[in-house]
Amino acid sequence: MQILFLGDIFGKPGRQLVKKMLPGLKERFNIDLTIANGENAAGGLGLTPSVMQELFETGIDILTSGNHIWDKKDILGAIDGEKRLLRPANFAPSIPGKGAEIFQVGSFQVGVLNLAGRLFMPAQSDCPFNTAKREVEILLKTTPLLIVDFHAEATSEKLAMGWLLRDKASAVIGTHTHVQTADERIYPEKAAYISDAGMVGPYTSILGLDPDEILRKFMTGLPMKWKLAEGECMLNGVVINLDPDSGKALEIRRIFEIA
Secondary structure, three states: OEEEEEOEEOHHHHHHHHHHHHHHHHHHOOOOEEEEEOOOOOOOOOOOHHHHHHHHHHOOOEEEOOOOOOOOHHHHHOHHHOOOEOOOOOOOOOOOOOOEEEEEEOOEEEEEEEEEOOOOOOOOOOOHHHHHHHHHHHHHOOOOOEEEEEEOOOHHHHHHHHHHOOOOOOEEEEEOOOOOOOOOEEOOOOOEEEOOOOEEEEOOOEOOEOHHHHHHHHHHOOOOOOOEOOOOEEEEEEEEEEOOOOOOEEEEEEEEEEO
8 A cells, every 4th residue: 555645745835746746646656555644735824725626626635734734723613524624632632623533545544543742842742652652552443554644843852752653653744844755664563663754845935935035044143024935845755655554664765856
């Protein structure tokens, strides 16, 4: 089974690039399931119902998210009605949405779990490790195929999650930093891992934003204008090949393309 996971889709430039490149990627790698982190897809902050539907229409099957999921309030009224959109499972259980779901992919079922880190992140999450242990055991009762999006800042925290789930998950994929790492691996026990899948959005940018605005903030400490960068864009992600019967990762391949 071939799984495509796209890094954080950033604003309209990222959405346009997905629309342009996703059909070709799915054909080239014979993709069975496409997952993407969409929490920055609406203007670089948050997600709206209309942008969510736009992304599904491009061919994305499942959207994960993170700490920016509520930045566009419209999504609060839509997330309960859309099982293909996940929010971190270690957010408060009383809030809308779900953090884990099982999806039918051909004759197989795939579990997807979304988690948020706590190091250098907003204080809105319960322990991701205890949540992961609980949710993974529930999902594994149905299927050995399990993809985890760990939306976190610290590499140490992401690596710790990889080690925790190395014999449980099929893949532990980091998101949030918008910078693709080159540390992909496959644990002997089962899981593929990468600290960050990267971003789909402006290449000549600082995490998707106009470099001059970001530099001004760093150099003066004054508030910055939220301005998306212009110019060519990049598409980051990973393709993971899984044994559909055991759920074990057979290969993980980084994607970094500029268009």
